[in-house]
Amino acid sequence: MQFFLMGYIIIEICEIFTIGGFPLNGAVRRAFSAVHIAAIIATLWILMMNGAVGYQLVDDGTPLSIGLIFGSAAVLFIGTGYIALDTGFSWTTYWDSALDAPNRTYSLYILYQLVPLVFLVVFFILETVLVLRVLGEVKPMGYLIGAALLFAIGQIFQYVISVHICSRTNGAINGGMFETLFTLFSVVCIWQFWSSITEDDWPMAAPGGSTYT
Incomplete structure (x- = not known):
């Protein structure tokens, strides 16, 4: 989850220079926009993978788990960043059709709008099933539903x-x-949700007995 928070911080920094009206040279703004889109993809992928880790397909916190999450996110970040940069700076001219009117960049639209939405939906489905069916809890769902509502309000x-x-x-x-x-509030709810379902917050077995304290 720390990787997710780091990604969120990068996204917010990029937003200052992309949609914040900060005076920048056009080339610099395009570069920040590319990093912004790549960070969104990688960060929401990390969030979705955190949802999958809860099923213990791979032990959470192990080098294998961290390597898979960080490595796959890095691949998505680099790939998405390259597409965005190539579109903005016309390195290979492959995406030059997007520079002509009406400037419809379908590849970036899919990466910026649709792919993150898919990652989010999968995350919420995974966590809902995990909490209700696997853990048999209800209280954490309040944080999860709150996060979804706050994010929706922001959009x-x-x-x-x-x-x-x-x-x-x-x-x-x-x-x-x-x-x-509202996105910040949503991230806070996600963090609270994650904290509420981690092992540290569950009752621990008392030494020498089978009861829980």
């Missing part, structure tokens, strides 16, 4: 309400600020 601000906020404030602010805030 509504970003894609639905933002245009109205922007027009009413003459472009001074938009929904991105609220999206960032």
